[in-house]
Amino acid sequence: MTGRAVSTPTTSQSWFSRLLRVREVSLVALLLIVTLGTAAINPLFLSFGSLKDLFLNVAIIALVVVGETIVLLMKHVDLSISSVVGLSAFLSGSLFVAFPGLPLPLVFVFGLLLGAVLGSVNGLLVAYGKVPALVATLGTLYVFRGITYAVVHGGQINASNLPPAFLGFATGSVLGIPNLVLLVLVVMLGFGFYLGSYRGGREYYALGSNSEAAVLAGINVKRRTMIGFILSGAIAGLAGVLYLARFGTVDATAGTGLELQVIAAAVVGGVSINGGVGTLFGAGVGALLLGVMGSALVTLRAPGFYQQAIQGALLLAAISFDMLASRSAARRAAKSRQS
């Protein structure tokens, strides 16, 4: 037996390359730099009102990111979420119009169930129909949106149609933290715990890391894929109800384009599009970072179109980062094997 190190010694790696491994660390650092940098130029950026607005803006994206992350971990993608948000928002509103006295929790349950049903369509297509997720959910993105247009029929839901208690939920807060943000945090924590510490949660990682090995490990890949898409749909359905509560006014275009922001947030947050890698914490920070960038640019009076360009640049930087990190990891592995 030679002295070849069997486990990679961490001491031989530079501080920087170890940091590369923990994407969340560099993300939080970047988040702090942007936030403090902007605050240095305009102290109002850190005012209570401004921060509250920021978190409220990020909340819905951060919620949908939870479901999208689950799907991305399985090496799939769910493009249909924006249409699920839109349909759920409009139908929840219509429910209030039809039954003004409806208890609030029922509407949330309705949103969840509607989303779960729509998600199960994606799940069936991908897990059992063997349709690539990109194509399947692109299809349902249009189908669900089409259904919304058909149902809406040119009309829209206005805040005046909604019970004040429902609108009050969105604006209300506990200890200064908006209800919406609290709810999203609870969902994120719950799912973060589930993905990290439960057998079922770990299966999403296993599946995306090597689906063949997952079959050999006795994982029911079809069932797990199905559940993943149902969760993604249900969470988007819930987000639709929150969207209605926050904005009050909803028409057939509600949520359009959300899917790309959500995927961008997840990928910036270190969730790999190749599956098996990423955490909800990272994805949440990714969503926050994109939100902070956006409002920082507004605070700094940068023209609006820069915001999208910077979002795109951040996405490209994140992906290049992943490629470089994995390539250097491969080189290190090759080197340790030779020595």
Next chain:
Amino acid sequence: MTDLQPTAALQATPSLLTLTHASKSFGPVQALSDVSIELFAGEAHALLGENGAGKSTFVKILAGVHRRDSGELQVGGQDVNFHSPGEATAAGIAIIYQEPTLFPDLSVAENVLMGRQPLAGLGRIDRASMRQQVAKILSELGVNLDPARRVRGLSIADQQLVEIAKALSLNANILIMDEPTAALTLSETERLFRVVRSLRARGAAVLFITHRLEEVFAECQRVTIMRDGTWVSSGRVEEYDTDKVVRQMVGRDLGELYPRSQAELGEVALSVRGLTQPGVFRDISFEVRRGEIVGLAGLVGAGRSEVARAIFGIDPRETGEVRLGGHVLPPLSPQTTMAAGLGLVPEDRRQQGLVMDMSIERNANLAILNRLRKGWLMDRKAETDNAREWTQKLRLKAHSLSDPASSLSGGNQQKVVLAKWLATSPSVLIVDEPTRGIDVGAKAEVHRTLSELAASGLAVLMISSDLPEVLGMAGRILVMREGELVGEVSRAQASEEAVMYLATGQHKRQEGAA
């Protein structure tokens, strides 16, 4: 003849697994017929055979991947019938493949215990206890591996150990290892055998599939030899010597499948000098003349295809020179290489040789698209003419040239690949496993085509694991082992034994040991 006679020493121990008279066919191809084996607790058993002898099919039957057509399988004295890999695992059979199937993004501990992680309160995974469990298994194996480490980046040897740890955590007592040492260094191999000895000491049976005979004699107690999908012999390792093993692995007649080319040898067409790529192949030098078919033999993994790819310029080469008809070819430039007149018919027809969904015509024209242009556009007539010319010369059997390549049989697909390269009017053609997965009749057709091409002055370098094919077709045979060119066998000396000795390194190592 296939009744097994366990020797006295082993008769006392119970048989863990008995497979008797197993057969398996895939369509018209009989992959296994009447194969039997018995595994005893505490033994290492070697399963030997040439490439294509049916060893992999055999393993897949035990693994529950394939279902046998006939025969009985008993595990621990019970009749069993596996319908899925899961059932084989539950019966205590673990397979360690040459390339382990693991989750690269997850930790070693999670890979070992996926789906069976220890739980703490509220059904959540107890990470600390998971790591402890795996650390315990790894230390029992005498392996220094961090359970918390991610699997990505682990060497193949370490990944195999993770698989073995997984097998132990499942209480498997029958371990089947498919060429485990093929990709390992010497020290890694030693470590693996140390682990195997400790497994045997616990009463497990280990079935080895290997090409390295010295390992068989050093580490195994019993041997089973297969040839052409049939059982040849089983017995204690003491009853065998290298000669007997090689003779039994090879022993068959050369059919008349191999028309030798009658061409006069011309000038040197391809000359390779000192080709080296560290870790892949070293100091490879040879020449191929016009009108000559030179065989390149060796075991799978000896580096033959890698040399071919480096000559062609797809893979890198660090030092060495490749000359084609006197011109030096630059490394990593397939375009220049093609233009200079070298063609490569790759090993994997379906992945590398053809675009399966594209028409036969398009596939046949793929290498000379530039020549079939009229200005900026493709010349439809030239395309059709070229495809027709070559497919007719090679007697391709196809319904229509506009059918997709995937509609053809294996032999005819190979002809399309040949047509594609012949259209470039090459002076040298490298063919890598030209008849793999092709039935006997089509094989003869491909052989005839290659012979005719050589007779017309083409220089052919033929890589093949099919020894009778190499012996039948080639005028000279170069033999590679572990990245080195270890010898050349002339047509006069050529025999399967001579090639196998070189390919397995037996002569050399025995002399070294003496």
